[in-house]
Structures are given as structure tokens and as C-alpha cells.
Amino acid sequence: MSAEVQATAIAHVNMALVKYWGKRDPELFLPWTSSLSMTLDAFWTTTTVRFSTEAGEDQVKLDGAPVAGEQQRRVSRFLDLVRSRAGRTGRAVVDSTNTVPTGAGLASSSSAFAALALATSSACGLSLDPAALSRLARRGSGSASRSIFGGFALWRAGHDDESSYAEPVPAKEDPQFDPVMVVALVDTGHKTVTSRDAMRRTVETSPLFRPWADSAAADLKEMQDAVARGDLDTIGEVAERNALGMHATMLAARPAVRYFTPNTVAVLDAVLELRRAGVSAYYTMDAGPNVKILCHRANADVVAAAVDAAVGCPTAVAGAGPAARLVVRP
Ligand code: DP6
DSSP states (O other): OOOOEEEEEEEEEEEEEEOOOOEEETTTTEESSOEEEEEEEEEEEEEEEEEOSSOSOOEEEETTEEOOHHHHHHHHHHHHHHHHHHTOOSOEEEEEEESSOTTSSSOHHHHHHHHHHHHHHHHTTOOOOHHHHHHHHHTTOGGGGGTTSSSEEEEEOOSSTTTOEEEEEOOOOOTTOOEEEEEEOSOOSOOSSOHHHHHHHHHHHOTTHHHHHHHHHHHHHHHHHHHHHTOHHHHHHHHHHHHHHHHHHHHTSSSOOOOOOHHHHHHHHHHHHHHHTTOOEEEEEOSSSOEEEEEEGGGHHHHHHHHHHHHOOOEEEEOBOOOOEEEEOO
């Protein structure tokens, strides 16, 4: 007889405004630097985890299709971590759906592992507080530590497993402060170098990595203050320079990692053009060609139109999103 237990969780994607790029400890996912993000309402992952008492290989489905190879092993290793903590054995069936393209630099792993951490720990009977859940999610994907929280979140680098987790960042409560990200879907195909491989190569070979990491603490402080003040222009300026710096570290890696394409650059130019015309708009980019443009909600249409005129690609508008939550309890 097999006693099954299951839980379903939803977690939203987050976009870093001060980036996490580089692990000090790849085993424990301890980053070189602290990072700060905004959780987005428009993109999320819904994950159901079902444990049985039967032995056997874990089964993982993403958007209805079975997942195999390294992706499957990555999920299985994460499940092992939770199983060993909970003293549970037996295989799991994981069923996950994304509202965001996977592996395209749209931070799908942030929502994926946050939802997996919440669903798995709940199904296993562990009741974790948000910091403990953030620490657990971190072990699946570093950026997932921040998707446990809604709004703005700060992942403190810490120095060991206990001290490396995210927490909410207080933002100015003011109807005038309603930042959105206009996501320019320049190319949603699968990237050729994963962020994990790219950041490892950057840490190991890029002469620009340490200077960028050293500058992160000042960016973080300025960003936190700007979020507290609701100062979108400063948030944007810091986000832009931090992201460009991160991409510079990759360009200087050996061999170089370059995620942006001619269309990416055309969108960056369109953003500069908007600023010259007096629109507060700032960009950030992750491990992929897509561009996220931070602006006031009132300007989202103008920004989307500028992207359309520049490259004709689709856009999606995302505001601040909620924290990870359980939708089906065990
Ligand atoms: C560029 O969290 O995907 O999006 O920890 O190896 O799973 P792993 O990496 P991941 O890297 C995210 C990098 C980034 C910046 C960020 O989200 O801070």
C-alpha cells in the first residue's frame, strides 16, 4: 500500500536590481555578493510535489513534458536534501508549470526553486519560517532565495549556510511609487551557456570579476536607500550600472560570455532615447538577450511602444508581485 502526500505552491519570478553573479561556495550556493531584487506579479511557477512511500526514480514534469538528464538530477538532488532533513524516503512526482519561458534569462529558476522548496518542504511535513525557506530555496538556485518574498528582497550573502538568506526590503508606501518592469522579449529561445556555467567561468577567469564584486556593497546600500525613499531614478541608475558591470565581467571571461544580441543593444538605445526625451526609464539584463526596463507604471505604454518601434518584439508589463504561497496543503 502506498501512502501519498502532496502539496502545491506558487512562487513568482524576481528580477535582480543589484545582481548575484558568482559563487564563493558552489556546493552551498554561497554568493560572493549580496543582491537585491523585485518580485514580479506577471510571471510565476506553480509546482505540485507528490511523495509516495515507494522506492524508485523521481519523476519531473515541466509544462506537461517529462524532464530528463541534468535538469532531472538537479531537481532530484534538491528533493534528496529535503528528504534527508525530514527523514523521509520514497520517490516524488513533481509537476511544474511556468508562465515564463524557461532558460531564456527570464529568471525562471528563481520562481521554480522557490515553489519547489515550499511545496516539497510542506509535503514532507517540515514547517519552515520564511528565512529557513529562503535558505532551502537557495540550495536549488541562488536567485530562488529572493522569490520567497514579495515586493523587494535582499539576499544577504552571509558566510555559511545559516547566514545566507533573503529578507524583505521596506519600500516607500506611496501611490506615486509604483514601479513596473517592461520586459522586452527580444528572444525567448534557450540560452547556449547556462547562468551557472557562465558565472563559474567568470569567477575563475575574468580579471574584472573582483572589482565588480568589490563595488557591489556600495550599489546595494544606494539601492536600499533609494527603495526606502521610493526614488525610481536612483533605483534605475544603480540597477543599470550594476547590470552593465556584471556583463562586463562576463565579456572579460576567457572565453568570453556574451548574452546580448544586436536587438538587445537596439532596445538599450531605445531606453537612452526615452531618457533624452524626459521619460524615466532604465534597463537591466540577466543571463540572456532579453531586456527589463524599469519605469513608472504611467509610462509603461510609452516604453512598450518604444521597444516595438526599435525591434518589434513582444513586451510584458510586470509590477511588484506577492510572496511564495501554498495553494494546496498536504
Ligand atoms: C543573472 O540563480 O540562476 O539572474 O544559483 O547557479 O542557479 P544558480 O544561478 P541563478 O543566477 C541568477 C543570475 C542572474 C542575476 C540574479 O538573479 O541576481
